[in-house]
């Protein structure tokens with residue numbers, strides 16, 4: 140499937156080659172680890188599979204296509220068949236998990252309904268459905284990596300390349316990621332993973348390809364991180380590890396039983412005595428003299444933790460890695476796949492799925508072992524030989540025949556249907572037994588049938604591709620293809636597509652309104668609207684292409700509203716209200732007396748950071764509502780901020796005390812502050828006791844100053860026609876007033892001038 144033939148790749152003329160005369164082949168369904176010290180060429184090899192950089196010498200062939208001969212314009216199509224994940228996840232920070240995954244489908248022009256279904260399904264498979272609306276910074280590293288994997292596989296790739304996907308993760312998160320990768324591999328996708336993680340490699344015991352300074356020094360069908368002792372790779376690793384300060388070779392004994400098949404007698408004996416779930420641990424040690432296996436009980440497992448070595452990742456020791464037969468994802472995959480179902484998970488001997496029990500592997504020496512009729516082991520050293528690699532243990536039963544690809548012509552590749560059935564004679568379709576080419580995808584057709592627009596026919600979305608992979612039933616979907624980065628430059632899985640080739644074709648879908656709304660509509664101020672546009676453009680250039688292709692229905696509504704969708708005042712169906720209220724209701728509490736609340740409150744959802752900024756930057760939002768709706772819900776007792784309330788100019792402290800607050804229509808008991816009310820009463824009493832005459836003057840003066848209440852406004856409250864012009868205040872009075880006010884504020888007293896004055900007067 141992927142073949143490197145004597146490939147040499149230099150980044151700089153005359154420099155040391157990043158890949159040096161590398162010959163290696165990866166087969167369909169492989170799960171291969173690429174290991175080697177930093178700088179050994181792992182990433183270079185992965186990138187060359189993506190046709191990022193061509194060899195100066197040699198040939199790279201993927202699915203029969205010589206990448207050196209591939210036209211640039213064919214590269215995007217080609218890359219659609221390959222998913223890639225990175226150590227640093229590379230999720231788009233301003234998109235939710237859902238949108239990050241959906242993005243890879245959006246750029247291919249997939250229909251919204253198809254995207255929704257497929258993304259939801261893939262997120263469920265990577266156990267992230269509950270975090271779909273979170274942003275990358277709101278989830279853990281392991282969850283981010285699983286989201287990145289979901290994005291990489293959402294278009295059903297034939298190949299998944301993973302460049303140290305667990306490099307930033309702790310063992311448990313790594314185990315979760317590996318579980319997902321195992322599931323993907325078991326579903327038929329070839330997985331090539333660069334890693335430095337010894338525990339992961341040792342646990343998987345699948346194919347190991349080791350590089351050293353650009354040279355391939357090991358290719359082992361079922362290997363451990365440590366190379367077979369005495370081999371060149373062993374020496375190389377020892378040298379690298381001593382140079383890097385990592386531990387030297389200290390292969391710990393196997394702690395988890397991975398029992399090889401030993402012929403029927405031995406298998407039966409092992410089945411009786413040892414099974415994967417019997418709670419006991421056994422080690423199969425090879426007899427180095429004659430290569431016969433002998434079973435030996437590993438006593439050390441009873442003392443895990445006694446030795447320093449037990450503190451490091453010994454093979455099979457990572458407790459966070461789920462046992463083979465405890466893995467629910469794997470079990471679920473097996474449930475849906477007849478071929479996998481046939482696999483005996485509680486097998487009696489051969490974890491690699493060798494149905495005949497005559498093919499085995501010497502784990503410690505890294506050699507394939509065949510048993511002859513007498514049960515004697517015949518060893519075969521795979522080394523760089525051309526063998527069929529049994530990839531992940533689950534993989535072997537899926538494949539009935541070796542799956543090495545025969546070179547295909549370009550025409551044949553283009554004619555090849557995508558995901559339409561079981562493997563053909565060439566083994567090109569790794570279909571699961573029981574699936575047929577005519578098998579309808581119910582969801583696919585349902586979605587197409589119910590699509591409102593003829594152009595929405597989802598069957599139109601069949602991206603041209605060169606690969607074919609058949610997924611189990613529960614994973615099969617209607618959309619295939621891959622993210623399409625620019626043909627040149629670094630591919631990081633987040634780049635925008637070449638729109639000339641992959642223009643958006645999705646038709647507009649009107650959001651469905653399920654709930655009628657009540658209340659009024661508040662238009663978005665022009666300033667905020669413009670602001671949001673700027674933010675949107677700054678942060679997500681992809682949105683410029685078609686902002687309304689946002690995928691999350693809730694965010695979609697939000698997005699439309701943010702971008703200035705005018706509310707439909709005239710329509711009685713409330714469709715405009717739905718969008719606006721979801722934004723202006725909970726997020727922008729309006730001072731209107733009429734609450735803008737949908738009949739059913741909107742679900743809480745993460746806020747867009749730029750939206751929050753836009754609000755902060757537009758603190759004084761112009762109010763476009765009609766004048767009569769601008770009256771405050773509560774009358775004058777809802778105090779203005781000090782700076783906005785013009786002080787009146789008292790002649791003296793007593794002069795500044797008005798006789799009473801404006802008389803209000805409506806029920807005063809509802810609108811007045813009871814504390815202030817009490818203050819008013821006691822204040823009047825006190826003033827009359829001391830000097831009734833000035834109080835009367837004040838009353839008449841205050842009445843003259845008081846704004847004439849016009850007809851009742853909304854809710855029966857008076858609407859002042861205009862504010863009274865304040866009298867000029869003398870500087871002495873101003874300063875006394877300010878001091879008094881500050882003192883009152885400092886004491887936590889109500890900021891009513893009347894109250895301040897009364898208390899000051901009373902307290903001396």
Ligand SMILES: Nc1ncnc2c1ncn2[C@@H]1O[C@H](COP(=O)(O)OP(=O)(O)OP(=O)(O)O)[C@@H](O)[C@H]1O
Pocket residue numbers: 150151156157175176177178179180181182183184
């Ligand atoms: N873009 C580049 N330009 C020049 N040299 C490069 C470039 N990328 C990689 N190299 C060199 O190629 C060699 C192989 O690098 P590569 O990234 O493939 O190693 P690696 O095994 O993936 O390392 P690591 O484990 O640290 O990721 C290194 O010597 C590196 O310096």
